[in-house]
Amino acid sequence: MQSVNQELKIYNSISGVKETFNTVTKDHVGMYVCGPTVYSNVHLGNLRTFTSFDVIYRYLNHIGYKVRYVRNITDVGHLENDEDVGEDRIIKKARIENLEPMEVVQKYTYDFHETVRRFNLLPPNIEPTATGHITDQIRLIEKIIDEGMAYVVNGSVYFDVFEYSKSNNYGILSKRNLEDLIHNTRSLDGQSDKKNPQDFALWKKAETKHIMKWNSPWSEGFPGWHIECTAMSNKYLGDIFDIHGGGIDLKFPHHECEIAQSNVCFGTNAANYWVHANMLTLNGQKMSKSTDNNILPEEIFSKGSPLLSKTFSESCVKFFMLQAHYRSVLDLSNEALVAAEKGYNKLIDAINILESFKDFSNKSDFDIKEWVNNCYKAMNDDFNTPILIANIFDAVKFINKVNQEKGNISKEDWEVLLRSINSFVFDVMGLQKLKLRNNENSKINNVIDVLLELRNDARKNKNYELSDKIRDMLKNKGISINDSDKDSSFTID
Numbered sequence: 001m002q003s004v005n006q007e008l009k010i011y012n013s014i015s016g017v018k019e020t021f022n023t024v025t026k027d028h029v030g031m032y033v034c035g036p037t038v039y040s041n042v043h044l045g046n047l048r049t050f051t052s053f054d055v056i057y058r059y060l061n062h063i064g065y066k067v068r069y070v071r072n073i074t075d076v077g078h079l080e081n082d083e084d085v086g087e088d089r090i091i092k093k094a095r096i097e098n099l100e101p102m103e104v105v106q107k108y109t110y111d112f113h114e115t116v117r118r119f120n121l122l123p124p125n126i127e128p129t130a131t132g133h134i135t136d137q138i139r140l141i142e143k144i145i146d147e148g149m150a151y152v153v154n155g156s157v158y159f160d161v162f163e164y165s166k167s168n169n170y171g172i173l174s175k176r177n178l179e180d181l182i183h184n185t186r187s188l189d190g191q192s193d194k195k196n197p198q199d200f201a202l203w204k205k206a207e208t209k210h211i212m213k214w215n216s217p218w219s220e221g222f223p224g225w226h227i228e229c230t231a232m233s234n235k236y237l238g239d240i241f242d243i244h245g246g247g248i249d250l251k252f253p254h255h256e257c258e259i260a261q262s263n264v265c266f267g268t269n270a271a272n273y274w275v276h277a278n279m280l281t282l283n284g285q286k287m288s289k290s291t292d293n294n295i296l297p298e299e300i301f302s303k304g305s306p307l308l309s310k311t312f313s314e315s316c317v318k319f320f321m322l323q324a325h326y327r328s329v330l331d332l333s334n335e336a337l338v339a340a341e342k343g344y345n346k347l348i349d350a351i352n353i354l355e356s357f358k359d360f361s362n363k364s365d366f367d368i369k370e371w372v373n374n375c376y377k378a379m380n381d382d383f384n385t386p387i388l389i390a391n392i393f394d395a396v397k398f399i400n401k402v403n404q405e406k407g408n409i410s411k412e413d414w415e416v417l418l419r420s421i422n423s424f425v426f427d428v429m430g431l432q433k434l435k436l437r438n439n440e441n442s443k444i445n446n447v448i449d450v451l452l453e454l455r456n457d458a459r460k461n462k463n464y465e466l467s468d469k470i471r472d473m474l475k476n477k478g479i480s481i482n483d484s485d486k487d488s489s490f491t492i493d
Contacts, residue, residue: 006373006380008063010243011327013251013274014173018382023242024272029060029067030241032233032271034250035127037074038108039089042115043294044317044332045280045287049247051318051430052277052326052383054121056245058428059379070236071124072229073112075105076131076212076222088222091211101212105131115297119314120430128232130223134214136231137223140265141202141216149264153193155205155219159260161198168263173274174252200257202227226257233270234262244271248278249286280321281331282307295332302473308334311469312341313476315431319344322385322429341476343393348433350396351425353403354418361408366398368413372420379428388424395421448479455481 008021023029033053036042053071060067076090094101116123130137141157144150150159161170165178181198201224206213213220233244239262246255255274262270280287287294299305300312320340324330371391378387395417401407409417425431451470458467471481 006377008380009382010273010275011382012272013276014269016175019273021242021273023065024238024240027065029065029243030237031057031060031067031069031243031245032229032237032241033069033071033124033244034229034246034254035071035073036108036112037089038105038112039093040108041296041298042108042112043287043296044282044300045247045294047115047119047297047317048280048321048330049277050116050121051119051321053245053275054430055322055326055385055428056243056275056383057122057124058430059383062423062428068126068237069122069124070126070128070233072232073105073109073127073129074225074228075102075109075129076228088210088212094211118301119297119318120432122430126236128236130228130232131212133228133231133235134223136235137227138203138216140227140231140234140261141223144202144261144264147264150202151195152218155221156193156201157203157218158194158199159202159257160195161200161260162196164260164264168260170260171256172269173256173259176252176256200224200226200253202261226254227261229254230258230261230265230270233258234266239266240268241271243273243275245275245277248276251276277326278329281329284331287332300337301476304469308337310472311476312337315433316341316344316476318429319347319389319431323389325382325384325386327382344431347392347396347425350399351421351433354399354414354421357402357409357414360411360414362410364409364413365401365407366395366409366413366417368416368420371395372416375420375424385429388429392421392424448474452481 009018010021011017012019031053033050036046050071057067057069076088088101090101090104093099094104097104099107141150144159145152145157148160149164150157161178164170170178171181178198203216203218203223204221205219206221210222213222233241244255244258259269262268282293282295285293295305295307297314297317300308300317301314302311304311316337317340320332320337321330323340323343371394374391375388378384378391381387398407398409399417402409426433451474455467455470458464458470474481
C-alpha cells in the first residue's frame with residue numbers, strides 16, 4: 001500500500017454518512033458499477049458518472065489496492081420508463097432504425113467504448129453483458145422462488161415486495177417507506193398480473209413478435225433489468241463485495257431491488273458501500289436520453305452545438321466535471337466550460353514550466369510535504385476532487401512565482417513536486433497532455449498544414465463559419481493559428 005497517514009472515508013448511501021473504508025479482503029477491492037444501456041449514443045450525463053468512478057478506480061489503484069472493477073453492459077430487458085411494462089428500449093430503437101436488436105447493441109456499444117477511450121477512462125477489468133449471463137439470472141430467479149419471495153403468473157415471474165418486507169427493509173437504500181409507495185403508486189396498464197404494483201419483474205414472458213427471448217422454466221421470455229446486475233456482480237465479485245456504484249437516478253428502484261434480490265439469494269446487501277454520482281444538468285434540467293434534454297460528447301469535442309460558443313477538448317470537459325464533487329449536482333453551461341478551459345490550460349502551462357526548471361536553491365519557500373499530505377487528505381475525504389484541484393492550484397501559484405524569480409525551490413523538493421503533481425493530474429484525475437514523439441512531428445505538421453490550407457481557402461471564399469470552426473478545433477487540441485493578411489501559420493502550445 002502507498003504510505004498515506006490517513007484513513008480513506010467514503011460516503012455510504014445506505015448509512016447516509018462517510019465511513020472508514022475497510023475491505024472484505026485485505027488490500028483488495030471489488031467494485032461493481034452499473035454500465036450503459038446501449039440503445040443510443042452515450043451523453044455527457046453518463047460520462048460524468050463513469051468519470052467519477054474512473055477517478056475512484058484510479059485512486060484506489062494509486063494508494064496500492066488491487067482492484068477488480070466490473071462494469072456491465074445492459075443489452076436486453078431495460079423497459080421504457082424503468083417500469084415492468086412497455087417496450088424494451090433496444091428493440092424499440094431497432095424498430096425505429098430498421099436494424100436487428102443486436103445491431104443496435106453493437107453500434108452503441110462501439111460508440112460507448114470509443115467515447116470513454118477519448119475521455120481517457122480506464123477500461124474495467126471485466127465488462128459482462130446481460131445477454132451473456134441469462135443462465136445465471138435464471139438460476140437466481142429459481143432460488144428467489146424457492147425462498148417464497150417470488151411468484152409466477154402467466155409465464156412471468158415477479159418479486160413479492162410485500163412478502164420480502166415482512167422480514168427485511170425494502171427501502172434501506174432509498175429511505176422510502178413501503179406504505180408511502182403504495183399510497184403514491186399510479187395505476188398502470190399491463191400490471192394486472194402483479195399481486196401489488198410495487199412488485200417488480202424478474203422474468204417477463206415475451207410476446208410472439210418479441211425478438212430477444214430465451215427459454216426458461218416459466219416461459220420463452222427475457223430477464224428483468226434488476227436481476228441482471230445481481231447475477232453479474234455476484235458471479236465476478238461474490239456474495240459480498242466492497243463498492244457498488246452508479247448514477248443517483250439508479251438508487252431507486254434499480255439498486256433498491258438489487259439489494260432485495262441479494263438479501264434473498266445471499267443474505268447480504270451485495271456491497272458494503274453503495275456509492276452514487278450525482279447528475280449533470282443542462283439548462284437546470286436533468287440530462288437524459290429519453291427526454292432529449294442532452295448534449296452528445298461529439299457536439300462538444302468537434303461538431304459544435306448551438307448551446308456553446310465553441311468546441312472544447314476532452315480534458316477540458318473532464319476538468320470541468322472534476323471541479324465539482326461527484327455527489328454534487330453540476331450544471332453545464334458555456335461560461336463554465338470557458339472558465340474550465342482557462343483553468344486547465346493554466347495548469348498544463350505550469351506543469352510544463354515546472355519540468356523546465358534547472359536552477360535550484362538550498363531551500364524552498366513552499367512546504368512540499370504538507371502540500372502532498374493535503375492532496376491525499378482531499379482524496380481520502382470521499383474522493384474530494386474540488387479540494388484536490390484547489391491544492392494543485394496552490395502549487396501552480398508557487399511554480400509561477402519561482403518561474404518569475406520571486407520564489408525558491410530546492411532540487412529535492414522540485415523532484416517531489418514534479419512527481420506528485422504529475423501523479424495527481426494525470427494518473428489520479430486522468431487528464432491528458434498532448435505529447436508527440438520526435439518521429440511523429442513532421443507527419444503531424446503536414447496534417448496541420450493541410451488543415452491550414454483548407455482554412456485559408458475558406459477565408460478566401462468568405463466561408464468564415466468553416467474557417468472559425470477549424471481554428472477553434474485546432475486550438476482545443478493545443479494548436480494556435482497565427483493569421484496574417486495573406487496566410488496563416490501555427491504553433492503547438
